[in-house]
Amino acid sequence: MAVEKKDLDWGSIGFAYRPTDYSYVCDYRDGAWGEGRLTEDHTLTLSECAGIFHYCQEIFEGLKAYTTEDGRIVCFRPDLNAARMADSARRIVMPPFPEDRFVEAVKEVVRANEAWVPPFGSGATLYVRPFMVATGEVIGVAPADEYQFRILVTPVGPYYSGGVRPVAVQVPEYDRAAPHGTGNIKAGLNYAMSLYPSVLAHEAGFADNMFLDPMTHTYVEESGGANFLFVDREGTLVVPKSATDSILPSVTRRSLVQVARDMLGMEVVERQVPFQEVLDGAFVECGMCGTAAVISPVGKVVAGEDEVLFGEGGMDHVGPVMAKLRETLTDIQQCKIEGPEGWVCEIC
Numbered sequence: 001m002a003v004e005k006k007d008l009d010w011g012s013i014g015f016a017y018r019p020t021d022y023s024y025v026c027d028y029r030d031g032a033w034g035e036g037r038l039t040e041d042h043t044l045t046l047s048e049c050a051g052i053f054h055y056c057q058e059i060f061e062g063l064k065a066y067t068t069e070d071g072r073i074v075c076f077r078p079d080l081n082a083a084r085m086a087d088s089a090r091r092i093v094m095p096p097f098p099e100d101r102f103v104e105a106v107k108e109v110v111r112a113n114e115a116w117v118p119p120f121g122s123g124a125t126l127y128v129r130p131f132m133v134a135t136g137e138v139i140g141v142a143p144a145d146e147y148q149f150r151i152l153v154t155p156v157g158p159y160y161s162g163g164v165r166p167v168a169v170q171v172p173e174y175d176r177a178a179p180h181g182t183g184n185i186k187a188g189l190n191y192a193m194s195l196y197p198s199v200l201a202h203e204a205g206f207a208d209n210m211f212l213d214p215m216t217h218t219y220v221e222e223s224g225g226a227n228f229l230f231v232d233r234e235g236t237l238v239v240p241k242s243a244t245d246s247i248l249p250s251v252t253r254r255s256l257v258q259v260a261r262d263m264l265g266m267e268v269v270e271r272q273v274p275f276q277e278v279l280d281g282a283f284v285e286c287g288m289c290g291t292a293a294v295i296s297p298v299g300k301v302v303a304g305e306d307e308v309l310f311g312e313g314g315m316d317h318v319g320p321v322m323a324k325l326r327e328t329l330t331d332i333q334q335c336k337i338e339g340p341e342g343w344v345c346e347i348c
Contacts, residue, residue, distance in 0.1 A: 002071065003114040006155075010122035013157045015292070020116045024109040024151040027135075028095050033149070036105060038112050042152065044133070051134030051144030058188040059088040060131035062291045063251070065110045065153070065347060067120040068335040073110060073347045075128065076333045078103045080251045085130060088185035093143040094132060102130065107347045109151045114348060116155050120334070123158040159293035164326065166299025166315050167207035169223065169288075171275070172197040175214040176224065176246075183214075183221075183246030190248075194224040208288065210301055212275055215244050220273040226290035227253040228298075230273065230283040231321045237261075238283070239270040252289045252329070258340065259328050266321075275303070284311040285319035287326075295326040 026036035082102035118124035136146030177183025332339030
């Protein structure tokens with residue numbers, strides 16, 4: 001029996017937090033994870049000496065649940081989010097939440113909030129945010145001994161309320177991560193580092209930053225919250241790699257690479273990308289990819305006095321490759337077309 005949806009104007013709910021009926025919570029104490037449970041309490045009460053407040057032991061993930069045209073609710077590759085979160089945990093000495101339990105917890109909390117999953121065709125989705133924080137008290141510089149894993153869900157509108165359109169980015173004077181630091185994990189501390197340059201970028205009229213590698217400041221890395229993709233003049237998809245482990249392994253990027261290579265028949269090259277190639281006009285398209293927008297087409301990049309427009313469209317039109325990649329991946333996510341086996345996880 002279908003669950004009656006919440007009485008919302010799904011087409012205009014925006015991209016913001018809205019509390020739902022349930023969250024999921026599980027505690028780590030005495031060296032083991034507890035059973036986990038659904039909760040109607042969307043707050044955390046912690047000691048002032050909890051490790052999260054002092055040594056920033058916090059990691060998170062982001063994925064979405066969708067309603068398909070035939071009424072099913074699905075999510076996209078949660079196993080990759082589970083694996084990445086476990087990698088993030090190990091890097092900052094937190095106990096990894098078991099990957100199989102991660103996927104089951106996502107299913108459980110989405111089912112419990114089925115009435116909040118936007119209907120098919122609304123353009124909205126249910127955003128799923130798993131996260132883990134250090135709750136144990138710690139005063140010396142050391143890992144905490146207690147942690148809490150939670151999953152909150154909230155319905156969100158399309159990232160682009162007015163339709164997908166190219167954005168402008170700038171090359172900042174700041175770094176988002178250190179060489180061989182934590183740039184390749186999804187930890188809150190990385191995003192804290194990017195907030196100030198992001199605010200400066202927005203004040204200057206840019207959508208985001210194009211961070212260069214923190215060691216030499218000569219290679220393209222990523223934006224404040226997304227990976228970059230380029231298309232060269234031969235139609236090859238060029239994907240920046242990091243020599244210093246400072247690019248996050250985006251689930252969306254990895255999926256787009258496979259879509260381009262295996263479904264669209266494109267040549268794909270993953271390599272370090274010197275920013276000088278961007279300045280020299282080697283690329284006709286550019287995009288930022290991530291969970292929220294899938295692909296944000298980049299029409300212009302500015303570095304000091306230098307300005308580069310991508311392709312003939314620049315800021316006026318989305319490039320054909322970025323448009324096709326985005327359309328193909330979103331169609332797979334919503335089960336309009338069949339993707340690789342195991343990519344779509346049915347919840348109910």
